[in-house]
Amino acid sequence: AQSVTQLDSQVPVFEEAPVELRCNYSSSVSVYLFWYVQYPNQGLQLLLKYLSGSTLVESINGFEAEFNKSQTSFHLRKPSVHISDTAEYFCAVSPALGYSTLTFGKGTMLLVSP
Amino acid sequence: GAVVSQHPSRVICKSGTSVKIECRSLDFQATTMFWYRQFPKQSLMLMATSNEGSKATYEQGVEKDKFLINHASLTLSTLTVTSAHPEDSSFYICSGIAAAYNEQFFGPGTRLTVL
Numbered sequence: 249a250q251s252v253t254q255l256d257s258q259v260p261v262f263e264e265a266p267v268e269l270r271c272n273y274s275s276s277v278s279v280y281l282f283w284y285v286q287y288p289n290q291g292l293q294l295l296l297k298y299l300s301g302s303t304l305v306e307s308i309n310g311f312e313a314e315f316n317k318s319q320t321s322f323h324l325r326k327p328s329v330h331i332s333d334t335a336e337y338f339c340a341v342s343p344a345l346g347y348s349t350l351t352f353g354k355g356t357m358l359l360v361s362p
Numbered sequence: 363g364a365v366v367s368q369h370p371s372r373v374i375c376k377s378g379t380s381v382k383i384e385c386r387s388l389d390f391q392a393t394t395m396f397w398y399r400q401f402p403k404q405s406l407m408l409m410a411t412s413n414e415g416s417k418a419t420y421e422q423g424v425e426k427d428k429f430l431i432n433h434a435s436l437t438l439s440t441l442t443v444t445s446a447h448p449e450d451s452s453f454y455i456c457s458g459i460a461a462a463y464n465e466q467f468f469g470p471g472t473r474l475t476v477l
Contacts, residue, residue: 284468291366291455291468292406299464338405349396350466352405 250275250341252353260359263331269324269356271313271339278344281322283313286336286355295337298322299344309333334360364390364460368469375446376477383441383472385456391436392458396466397429400453412439446476 253272261267273279280299284292296307303315313324322339339353365388375381385395393414398406410431412418418431428450430442439458443450455471 289453289471289473291368291470292457293468294465297465349408349411351408354405355403357403 250279250343250351252339252341252351254339254353254356256356257354258357258359260361261329263360263362264328266327267325267329267333267358269337269339269358271322271324271353273320273322273339273341275320275341275343279341280344281313281315282340282342282350283307283311283322283324284338284340284352286338288335292338295324329358329360331360331362333358364388364458364463364465364467366392366456366458366467366469368454368456368472370472371470372473372475374475374477377447378445380442380444381446381474383443383454383456383474385439385441385458385469387437387458387460387467390458390460390462390467392439392460393436395433395439395456395458397431397439397441398455398457400455400471402453406455409441443474446474448476450474451476 255270282297283295296305298315306312311326336355338355340350342348367386369384395412397409400406409424410418410420412433414433420426433439457466457468
């Protein structure tokens with residue numbers, strides 16, 4: 249079984265400041281890792297994912313995450329946030345066995361203020 | 363990416379009635395679909411895995427007789443909440459696996475309020 253821990257339930261930042269949203273996981277098998285973003289009253293949108301290869305993965309809107317196997321972490325970062333980045337962010341994990349179900353963390357609310 | 367729709371987007375019903383939520387994959391065939399529920403300010407909890415043409419697999423603690431799932435085609439799965447009660451009020455989200463993308467795509471969710 250897998251589990252995901254998002255240590256921060258809410259992260260307030262000012263616009264144009266850097267941000268890091270933390271995610272740690274536990275699993276007895278190799279995993280795939282995901283970050284999803286959820287805007288109010290909407291479903292989830294995939295932000296980025298790690299399946300294999302380079303441990304640093306990037307999204308098209310400036311976010312990046314680095315898979316650290318030794319620390320079992322997959323923290324999400326952005327060097328300069330915008331007001332429009334305000335949303336709930338979920339880290340998720342699935343076993344690296346073809347395709348399987350996702351286990352989600354509890355989410356981190358990113359609040360960007362002017 | 364692939365698109366998943368849900369209908370209705372929000373529904374309000376009286377206690378004791380049944381509500382059906384549709385989940386459609388619009389531009390891909392989804393042999394597997396998932397149903398989640400999300401309580402306010404909480405994460406998504408997997409309710410069941412739905413495979414086309416076969417019975418759904420429910421997670422522990424989810425009542426299969428209360429949450430009826432039908433996956434009759436490769437593009438449609440339905441969740442029926444039978445004899446709904448206020449504690450069933452939640453945000454229900456479905457997703458489907460698009461084999462071409464090797465990825466799970468999520469619907470926009472359905473807000474169910476039971477009075």
